[in-house]
Amino acid sequence: MENTYSADTTASQPETKAPRAKLEDIMAAMDVVDTLRHREGMVERELDADSRRERLLQRLRDMYTEQGLDVPDHILEEGIKALDEDRFKYYPTKKNFSTLLAHIYVSRKKWGIPLAVVLLAISVLYGGNYFLNERPQQLAIAALPTSLQQTYTEIKALAKQPVIAEQAQELQSSAAAALQNNKPVVAQSLLDQMEGMLAQLRVNYKIRIVSRPGEQSGVWRIPDVNTNARNYYLIVEAIDARNKVLTLPVMSEESGKRSNVDKWGIRVDMRTFNAVAADKRDDGIIQGNIVGEKPAGYLLPRYNIAIKDGGTITQW
Numbered sequence: 001m002e003n004t005y006s007a008d009t010t011a012s013q014p015e016t017k018a019p020r021a022k023l024e025d026i027m028a029a030m031d032v033v034d035t036l037r038h039r040e041g042m043v044e045r046e047l048d049a050d051s052r053r054e055r056l057l058q059r060l061r062d063m064y065t066e067q068g069l070d071v072p073d074h075i076l077e078e079g080i081k082a083l084d085e086d087r088f089k090y091y092p093t094k095k096n097f098s099t100l101l102a103h104i105y106v107s108r109k110k111w112g113i114p115l116a117v118v119l120l121a122i123s124v125l126y127g128g129n130y131f132l133n134e135r136p137q138q139l140a141i142a143a144l145p146t147s148l149q150q151t152y153t154e155i156k157a158l159a160k161q162p163v164i165a166e167q168a169q170e171l172q173s174s175a176a177a178a179l180q181n182n183k184p185v186v187a188q189s190l191l192d193q194m195e196g197m198l199a200q201l202r203v204n205y206k207i208r209i210v211s212r213p214g215e216q217s218g219v220w221r222i223p224d225v226n227t228n229a230r231n232y233y234l235i236v237e238a239i240d241a242r243n244k245v246l247t248l249p250v251m252s253e254e255s256g257k258r259s260n261v262d263k264w265g266i267r268v269d270m271r272t273f274n275a276v277a278a279d280k281r282d283d284g285i286i287q288g289n290i291v292g293e294k295p296a297g298y299l300l301p302r303y304n305i306a307i308k309d310g311g312t313i314t315q316w
Contacts (some may be wrong), residue, residue: 056080141184144191148172151194158201160297168194196249200299205238205246207292207301209276210263217280218273219265219316221254232273233265233313234305236291252314259314266291266303267311 057076064071104111155168175190211217221231238246250264251257280286294301 053080140188144179144184144187145176148175148187148191148194151191151198155194155198155201158198158297160295164197164201164299168197171197197299201297203240203246203248203294204296205240205294205301206290207236207266207294207303208239209286209289209291210235210237211280211286211289216316217286218276220273221313221316230270231267231311232270232308233267233311233316234273234276234291235263235265235316237263238294250312250314253311254313254315257314261314265313265316267308267313269306269308272306 057073057080060076060079061071061073064076149172152168152172156165159165159168171190171194175187175194178184178186178190209217216235218232218234220233223229223231238248240246245262247260247262248264249258250261252259253267276286276288279288291305292301292303
């Protein structure tokens, strides 16, 4: 009689899974592989033929026995097999952008602090430059239209001559055009001229010939273009209502430069120069020492003596 019961019983039994390798066995196999790798000569001699595999296995047994270690044969076999298959062998990761980033991140302690210091220094320099230079310039440019209009309005209110207001309006129009053409430096220069006009319009002073001990009241020069001629100058100063000497911008006809001075020379004819010289020689005092006045609302002074071409000098 056919025994079907035995076959059915076998089929109904659950499938047996292969047991997982124990951690101790894996570690032991790794040790075997490491031993074989450090003894490459032995591996080359013993693995060059299948007949020598058993001898390699025996040598491994003897080696571990000498060390007082009891390593089962299946572990030794697993180690030899793992060496054959290059298991437990380290393969360096190929260099690419990802590995570069990883190395940079790992070494961050070396470059992180210096980089942070550099970035902080750059931030401080940039911030300082912005708040000390760029930001004030931006604010000044933004305020230019208002400043131009305000300065023109004040000039127009103070000016005693229509031509002064016309000059100021021309400067304002030129400055506005410069701003439209993105030329703030030009606009600022024109505003400076307008502010200079306004300052001149506000002041009120008299022009007095300098007549103090040790100081010259007049000088003469021989011009370079005509060595046979002489230019005569009276040395003068501006005084306000409290008799205080003022500092004013004066253009030198010799150098073409404008300087802020408290004394300057005005060119006169020889007759006027000699008359003042005679007045001073008489008793050391110039009686008619007030030679002009600049009222508020005017740009130029009015002289009560004969001046020549409005020429002035700032050095003698």
